[in-house]
């Protein structure tokens with residue numbers, strides 16, 4: 492197996508790695524770093540927790556130490572928390588260089604960001620929306636000398652999910668030099684491979700780990716089959732059991748909406764669990780503060796939406812619970828990848844209701860693994876069922892009395908405005924679409940009823956015909 496020196500890193504960088512316990516390159520590092528150091532574009536696809544960040548940070552620092560000038564490297568990433576994490580890796584590994592990095596993400600002060608950008612940092616780590624805003628609104632910085640463009644979680648940046656980055660990416664690409672190295676990394680590149688290849692140029696080097704499965708071997712993947720109405724009781728019982736048995740374990744619970752995230756947090760607090768939440772309706776400072784408290788194990792349980800599904804590297808996380816079964820295998824892979832990182836063990840437990848069984852089958856097919864049942868003592872769950880459901884209802888009522896829904900509406904409107912859309916027109920369009928859809932549904936129903944009636948009529952007619960024939964015979 493190669494060591495970092497033989498891959499082309501200078502002694503100072505090898506020493507920096509050692510200080511962080513990074514002694515031997517992982518497969519993605521061993522394979523991608525030489526190509527990057529040779530100046531090639533690179534697409535790297537490796538499992539969660541396999542060291543993809545260092546696979547691009549180390550070669551960038553190596554090149555920067557040889558030729559430092561201007562804004563040297565731009566890293567784009569889908570979430571704000573991830574931007575801070577990546578910037579920290581640059582800061583720690585690049586300390587001997589006196590590296591100046593700057594983080595450009597939404598929810599933080601734009602003026603101080605503009606000042607930092609105009610001071611020509613070596614590395615900019617950004618979420619696309621906020622960086623595009625800076626490009627649109629000021630000309631106090633230049634990215635024309637960029638040597639490296641890195642898209643971390645590249646497939647997420649290109650897909651048109653609930654946050655669509657494509658327009659912002661266009662703005663950003665517009666100010667970057669054509670001559671640059673482009674590096675794209677993710678644990679799930681394959682769906683968007685062709686698009687990604689077109690962003691990278693010069694025959695990119697492509698490396699994908701050859702493993703059979705798409706999740707790590709150290710991860711024990713489980714499921715619990717539960718009726719929808721008993722799901723929360725199963726979750727409370729599960730957390731109680733896990734925290735009783737392992738008081739040093741940290742747990743992340745993923746759920747599908749901000750509102751659910753809020754309600755579950757309130758509900759688990761009723762049961763005195765040390766819970767904290769992370770979702771996109773929280774103020775950014777609160778998001779960072781909560782994540783920091785979870786990382787420092789001040790709170791052992793984090794309830795989050797998919798804003799925390801990708802990239803976050805928190806070694807103490809031993810368990811991931813999916814409160815809802817993810818609708819896409821890709822989301823499942825990233826969520827459960829928050830545990831069992833860098834060779835450690837971990838457990839994932841997915842709560843599966845009667846409506847989600849087909850989703851589990853698709854997940855199993857795509858990840859090429861079989862989820863095993865997690866044994867639960869049903870009697871114990873039934874004992875707490877009424878108490879849990881009552882607590883949930885009370886929390887729902889409490890939340891309804893706050894301005895949470897109103898804030899959500901305002902947030903939606905803000906998002907639409909940022910996308911250049913008129914919220915009122917959009918609402919009208921949505922209502923019209925809904926009307927058309929319901930008309931279509933009614934029309935379809937009518938036709939079906941008619942066909943059904945005709946069929947019945949024919950069935951009744953047929954024996955009559957036979958009778959008639961008989962009669963004439």
Ligand SMILES: Nc1ncnc2c1ncn2[C@@H]1O[C@H](COP(=O)(O)OP(=O)(O)OP(=O)(O)O)[C@@H](O)[C@H]1O
Pocket residue numbers: 512513514515516517520537538539540541542543544545677678801802803804828832833
């Ligand atoms: N060569 C190495 N030896 C040991 N640990 C390493 C090595 N390289 C990176 N690590 C550590 O492994 C952990 C996971 O790395 P990283 O966050 O880069 O994973 P990733 O592949 O980007 O995962 P994800 O797909 O979830 O974003 C980090 O704590 C990092 O410090």
